Amino acid sequence: MSRWLKCTPQLDEFYPEDRSRPCYGFYSPAVDRVILVDSRDLFLSLQSAILFSSKLLLLVVPFDPARHPIDNSTCYFWAPHYRIPQSAYHLPQIFPLVGGAKKLVYSGPSPHTPQDEIVQAQEHLAFVVQASHALYLCEAVHNINDATPYYKFFPEFQPAETADRQCFRQVENILYSFGSIEEAMRQIDQILSADLLRTARQRYYARFNSLLYGRPEPPFK
Amino acid sequence: MTAFHLTIIWVRPDHRLWSQVYPTLPEKGRLWMDLAYRFHPNTLTARRGLWKTPWPMTVHPQLAMPTYDPKFSKTFTEVSDQRAMEVRDIIRQGKKVALYYSGGIDSTVCAAALLKTLTAEELKQVAFCCSINSATENPVFFDRYIRGKMTIFDSSKNQYNDVISKGYMPITADAGDDIFGTEQATQFYFSYARLVDRLSGAARTKLALLRDSPKLMELPYREFVDLLIPFFSPPDTGANHSRQVGEWFYNKLTANVASSDIPIYSLHDLFWWLIFNLRFTHCSLRGPLLYFRGDDVRSAITEYIINWFNTPEYQRWSMVNNNNGQKIRKPASTHYKWAARRYIYEFDRNDWYFRYKIKSVSLNQLIRNKRDATAELFALDTDYRRYWMHEPGVQDLIEDGLHSFDE
Numbered sequence: 001m002s003r004w005l006k007c008t009p010q011l012d013e014f015y016p017e018d019r020s021r022p023c024y025g026f027y028s029p030a031v032d033r034v035i036l037v038d039s040r041d042l043f044l045s046l047q048s049a050i051l052f053s054s055k056l057l058l059l060v061v062p063f064d065p066a067r068h069p070i071d072n073s074t075c076y077f078w079a080p081h082y083r084i085p086q087s088a089y090h091l092p093q094i095f096p097l098v099g100g101a102k103k104l105v106y107s108g109p110s111p112h113t114p115q116d117e118i119v120q121a122q123e124h125l126a127f128v129v130q131a132s133h134a135l136y137l138c139e140a141v142h143n144i145n146d147a148t149p150y151y152k153f154f155p156e157f158q159p160a161e162t163a164d165r166q167c168f169r170q171v172e173n174i175l176y177s178f179g180s181i182e183e184a185m186r187q188i189d190q191i192l193s194a195d196l197l198r199t200a201r202q203r204y205y206a207r208f209n210s211l212l213y214g215r216p217e218p219p220f221k
Numbered sequence: 222m223t224a225f226h227l228t229i230i231w232v233r234p235d236h237r238l239w240s241q242v243y244p245t246l247p248e249k250g251r252l253w254m255d256l257a258y259r260f261h262p263n264t265l266t267a268r269r270g271l272w273k274t275p276w277p278m279t280v281h282p283q284l285a286m287p288t289y290d291p292k293f294s295k296t297f298t299e300v301s302d303q304r305a306m307e308v309r310d311i312i313r314q315g316k317k318v319a320l321y322y323s324g325g326i327d328s329t330v331c332a333a334a335l336l337k338t339l340t341a342e343e344l345k346q347v348a349f350c351c352s353i354n355s356a357t358e359n360p361v362f363f364d365r366y367i368r369g370k371m372t373i374f375d376s377s378k379n380q381y382n383d384v385i386s387k388g389y390m391p392i393t394a395d396a397g398d399d400i401f402g403t404e405q406a407t408q409f410y411f412s413y414a415r416l417v418d419r420l421s422g423a424a425r426t427k428l429a430l431l432r433d434s435p436k437l438m439e440l441p442y443r444e445f446v447d448l449l450i451p452f453f454s455p456p457d458t459g460a461n462h463s464r465q466v467g468e469w470f471y472n473k474l475t476a477n478v479a480s481s482d483i484p485i486y487s488l489h490d491l492f493w494w495l496i497f498n499l500r501f502t503h504c505s506l507r508g509p510l511l512y513f514r515g516d517d518v519r520s521a522i523t524e525y526i527i528n529w530f531n532t533p534e535y536q537r538w539s540m541v542n543n544n545n546g547q548k549i550r551k552p553a554s555t556h557y558k559w560a561a562r563r564y565i566y567e568f569d570r571n572d573w574y575f576r577y578k579i580k581s582v583s584l585n586q587l588i589r590n591k592r593d594a595t596a597e598l599f600a601l602d603t604d605y606r607r608y609w610m611h612e613p614g615v616q617d618l619i620e621d622g623l624h625s626f627d628e
Contacts, residue, residue, distance in 0.1 A: 030555045030577040054360040055573040083411045090581040091357060111433035112553035117576060177364060 049092035134211035258455030275622035297560035324358030327397025402493025
């Protein structure tokens with residue numbers, strides 16, 4: 001048995017044992033509230049926050065669900081005990097709650113941001129989170145022998161631009177810059193359904209939609 | 222030496238100024254040095270009212286505060302549009318300009334004003350000096366108005382002297398904070414709960430109740446003295462002494478307020494005055510002093526660099542728009558620089574930026590070797606000579622000033 005694969009209290013702070021309840025929060029320093037919670041994947045949460053940062057800066061906060069009974073109908077009443085200075089973070093990152101002063105506490109409704117605006121932001125973010133899972137899982141499953149991640153180790157070579165890479169980058173770009181969710185859904189579908197004569201594309205398309213919508217085609221088709 | 226610009230002395234804790242000179246200083250000399258722990262790398266040099274410094278100084282003629290005009294009635298939009306027309310006149314004289322664009326509210330005001338005022342032909346004479354940080358700070362604006370449409374210079378590779386040598390006049394929005402009274406104010410509002418938690422008794426109870434008041438910043442500043450003194454107190458100097466520094470600074474600041482001819486009433490007024498009066502020179506000169514590599518700093522300051530918010534109109538607008546929601550609507554990061562947010566929104570209709578933009582420190586990303594540069598610069602005198610800490614004679618000058626500093 002490897003001496004490395006073991007739990008440590010520090011590691012457990014990032015990967016809470018109980019994953020049946022939300023344990024990752026998306027905290028907005030602007031609103032000073034958690035605007036969405038999830039329990040699936042820490043690094044995909046961070047990736048979602050990066051994609052959402054064109055709209056709203058978010059920090060991903062891992063928390064212990066046993067001590068924080070938070071779900072998506074109550075998360076916007078919760079915030080770190082002490083407000084995080086506005087200029088401390090320019091880009092999304094993981095923000096561990098170490099020490100009592102940094103713990104999440106029930107803070108009630110935001111005094112400065114109306115709840116309907118928070119709910120609207122939550123809706124947009126939830127779409128980005130779900131679409132991120134769909135996109136990056138599809139990439140990991142379907143993009144066989146893709147050398148893109150290795151180019152950083154061999155800077156003398158430039159990444160080759162294939163149709164699949166272009167497709168992926170376009171979808172990622174839509175998730176970064178979209179205005180309305182409906183518009184984004186249609187734009188993504190237009191990109192992913194462009195080359196469905198290829199079997200590989202058909203599988204990618206069906207899996208992406210299943211992961212995003214729970215069915216192999218988008219709801220408007 | 223008479224200075225236009227003085228930095229608060231900052232030296233490492235093991236420097237001889239701390240170990241050998243500090244213990245021999247009179248009380249006020251020590252207090253001035255202690256301020257470095259609170260306001261480094263800033264300067265605090267008054268443009269108006271009573272304000273004594275350890276070294277003689279005078280206000281730079283281009284950075285003087287205009288007279289207070291309570292009847293000034295132009296809106297922020299009118300003032301900003303007028304400023305863009307002034308830049309248009311410069312372009313019509315055959316010159317080119319390069320806007321240092323960070324994606325933050327101040328430089329986005331400049332960008333929006335230029336984009337709405339200049340013709341397509343005139344915009345060909347405008348470059349945007351920006352970086353990936355500018356793009357990530359306001360991606361929508363970058364995508365809609367800059368990418369593929371404007372000449373771009375990489376600000377990480379082009380300091381002021383570089384764009385001047387390309388034939389451009391740099392535009393800086395560095396004094397935007399001064400117009401709106403942000404920076405220290407927003408830090409205070411964010412720290413409010415923490416500051417209240419350190420109090421006890423009746424003061425704590427009273428101030429805790431105001432924590433989420435949307436009108437917090439419009440209440441008289443004297444009601445917050447129990448929080449302001451600890452807020453102005455430098456950390457890491459020992460609890461008792463730290464409070465002494467904070468109290469001295471608060472009294473010095475309020476004495477300056479009392480000797481000025483501009484109404485300062487509310488909490489936000491006080492923070493606005495702190496930056497509008499005491500830091501305007503610093504905010505206006507820090508770029509030319511730290512982001513200009515060249516000998517002719519006089520020409521850089523007086524001829525080449527366009528300081529967007531340094532106009533009598535912007536300053537007069539700033540002086541008559543306190544406590545009416547134009548500068549800050551609520552004590553929250555999403556509600557500061559309200560008039561500027563609205564100005565940008567009227568141009569780009571970006572709800573997300575309007576509602577949720579929060580401050581990001583951008584100048585620090587521009588200044589290379591920031592730590593060395595800001596720590597090393599001591600002063601700029603009226604002959605535009607820069608005084609560096611390591612130069613022969615400068616240490617003597619510093620010591621003499623601190624020894625004779627007694628208000």
